[in-house]
Amino acid sequence: MLALVISLLAAFCCAASARPSPTYPLNTFFGEDDSPEVRSAAIKRLLEVFGMEEPPHIQGRKQPPQYMLDLYNTVADVDGVTKDPDLLEGNIVRSFFDKLRSEQVEYKFNLSTVATTEKVLTAELHLFKLRPQATLAFNRHHFCQVSVYQLLDTSRVNNTKERKLLSSRLIPVHSTGWEVFTITQAVRSWMSDESSNLGLQVVVRTLGGNQVDMKLIRFASGRNHHQSKQPMLVLFTDDGRQSTALESQDPSDSIATASLLEAVMSGSPSRSARSLDNGEEDDESSSSCQRLPLYVDFEEIGWSGWIVSPRGYNAYHCKGSCPFPLGQSMRATNHATVQSIINALKLIKSVETPCCVPDKLFSINLLYFDDEENVVLKQYNDMVAGSCGCH
Incomplete structure (x- = not known):
């Protein structure tokens, strides 16, 4: 689900917030050149991610029950991210x-x-x-x-x-x-x-x-x-929604990966030299796979009238290359390592380099009014990229 949100938002924005923290880019959520049709389609798709066909229509600003506010603060942090998935009964x-x-x-x-x-x-x-x-x-x-x-x-x-x-x-x-x-x-x-x-x-x-x-x-x-x-x-x-399980890498995988990389590099000195000639290591720290901010501002979207908390949240997104050889900082799977080796040795021309994607996802909690002005606390799985890796 997170991939759908990221692909949707990345097409129209560069992580904006009307009240961002210092780490959030100061862009607007929708660009000036976005047509009403594009904006409408984006909002509709985002509503589907949140399990709705249309945003609730609320007349005036209502006061939610204190019990619901306290419950939200118990299960979620200031950005709505779930503190502990076992705190809430159901979702x-x-x-x-x-x-x-x-x-x-x-x-x-x-x-x-x-x-x-x-x-x-x-x-x-x-x-x-x-x-x-x-x-x-x-x-x-x-x-x-x-x-x-x-x-x-x-x-x-x-x-x-x-x-x-x-x-x-x-x-x-x-x-x-x-x-x-x-x-x-x-x-x-x-x-x-x-x-x-x-x-x-x-x-x-x-x-x-x-x-x-x-x-x-x-x-x-x-x-x-x-x-x-x-x-x-x-x-x-x-409601039966299940979270996508993203398993963290086993530490033993890193040891096996390191040994395999040493064998490949020692047998192919010319390929290592070409990597240095291309300057791949000079900018590795800035272009390699990493997690970057992607702030979704509900007021910017026009949802502040019915959403109580949070005002927005940082979904984050993964960006960068997965260059050969893949180090431990890349959080690469064994499969990604093998794919990287095949690509580097040009053993199969159609094999690309591994992709930089989320390898840990967190849920967020939304406190909002529905069409009947009931207050709802809903937990949405796989909405925040917790970390990134090469897969």
């Missing part, structure tokens, strides 16, 4: 706000933006518990039992209860803050049958089993409280 995390916006303790979430092919790993209901109103009735109670039920359609299935228990636990009566309940079973059933999504219901009881007046134990609602405290469903999924 997509979505947050949904309650659509009912009811004052009652019933919640419903629209999951239409989730592809049916995605595997639901974990679903969490996040509720913000408010401080209880002062009441003598609860002075002697320190804990209450909060239960989350899935609402069921009793008209479709005979002898079925009106609701199904999903999660239940004790929480302190006088506490305040976020409470998280696992509701994975319900979301999986909704994904298999969208019409079964009738919502959730929360019931609070005393330790003796008596139902509590919700005016006493209160959770923030979407109607009467700030957006930062609204009920939220957080969904962790995996």
Whole structure:
């Protein structure tokens, strides 16, 4: 996938950024001579790399949930590069706000933006518990039992209860803050049958089993409280995308390569002399295979309205020659070394020199709003060239 991005961007730009670090070239992302058709085709191809047909249309600047911001900062560095691939469960995390916006303790979430092919790993209901109103009735109670039920359609299935228990636990009566309940079973059933999504219901009881007046134990609602405290469903999924495995070179390969090169060079002094005559070693440090910056600026592309973080990222690209003989700094594979030898000895005329390509790729994380204004954290594999080598 990275090769597609690099080939696309290299055709129109030389790594630009409106706010680049000192190591980034100060070019614009699109050149002045690029036609609207070329620009449109480039943007469309880049959207395909990010798994989209069109960029989301967002009205005004929205504030993403703090939970999603914190999650992004946990799994990604300042440029969006994944810190540790094992930190995130799956490769997509979505947050949904309650659509009912009811004052009652019933919640419903629209999951239409989730592809049916995605595997639901974990679903969490996040509720913000408010401080209880002062009441003598609860002075002697320190804990209450909060239960989350899935609402069921009793008209479709005979002898079925009106609701199904999903999660239940004790929480302190006088506490305040976020409470998280696992509701994975319900979301999986909704994904298999969208019409079964009738919502959730929360019931609070005393330790003796008596139902509590919700005016006493209160959770923030979407109607009467700030957006930062609204009920939220957080969904962790995996869409099955796999990373391209680029194996690093075995140290033993370098030893075998060095021995082979010494044998070839000792048997062909004239070929070594021609290399020096052509000045190949004089500029080897500047023209040999190396990793160079390739900054993708989302504001320059026109995506800053829907992308929360990062503002851009350095994809890097590999450039330079892979001259004979290939040293350890070239990170060459055994195959590339053999190909280099065949090319240098002109044993087969059609064999070219090895190519300078990425031999290690990293993923990036994108935090953005979708068309339904849900905030999505998505991990994209093979987006950053971690190192380059001759292959």
